[in-house]
Amino acid sequence: MGCHEIEICYKRPLFDRMILIKSSEDANKILRKFVNLKRIDLKEFYWVMLLSQSNRVLGISEIGSGTITGVATNLKEVYQLVLMTNSSALIVCHNHPSGNLKPSQSDKKVTERLLKLADLIDVTLLDHLIITSESYFSFSDNHLL
Numbered sequence: 001m002g003c004h005e006i007e008i009c010y011k012r013p014l015f016d017r018m019i020l021i022k023s024s025e026d027a028n029k030i031l032r033k034f035v036n037l038k039r040i041d042l043k044e045f046y047w048v049m050l051l052s053q054s055n056r057v058l059g060i061s062e063i064g065s066g067t068i069t070g071v072a073t074n075l076k077e078v079y080q081l082v083l084m085t086n087s088s089a090l091i092v093c094h095n096h097p098s099g100n101l102k103p104s105q106s107d108k109k110v111t112e113r114l115l116k117l118a119d120l121i122d123v124t125l126l127d128h129l130i131i132t133s134e135s136y137f138s139f140s141d142n143h144l145l
Contacts, residue, residue: 018056024138101137
């Protein structure tokens with residue numbers, strides 16, 4: 001039985017090239033540049049935006065692809081990315097292909113679990129966005145965080 005060395009390597013983007021997020025509107029605009037808008041009305045996807053201490057974007061990752069009615073959210077993968085990038089904050093986002101921006105009970109439950117995990121590892125969940133091809137909904141702006 002052998003042991004394997006684990007090494008964590010990460011090189012953050014150059015500071016002057018990192019985009020600053022000041023609001024949910026900023027996050028929505030950046031996400032829309034990253035996501036494939038041709039697929040947004042086909043099925044649900046889940047993304048995580050990883051942020052530095054000064055709310056600059058370290059990276060964005062698509063962590064789930066589902067069906068027309070839902071997407072499984074792998075919380076372990078969200079926080080693996082947070083830890084690998086040494087993020088101080090994060091914003092999660094998913095889409096509603098139906099166009100309905102109202103958060104479901106499942107959306108609220110996942111957000112609660114994300115908040116608990118964030119608290120455990122001393123990072124900040126800044127927002128959970130729901131996007132459609134027309135608009136977006138911010139949990140933070142609507143006092144659900």
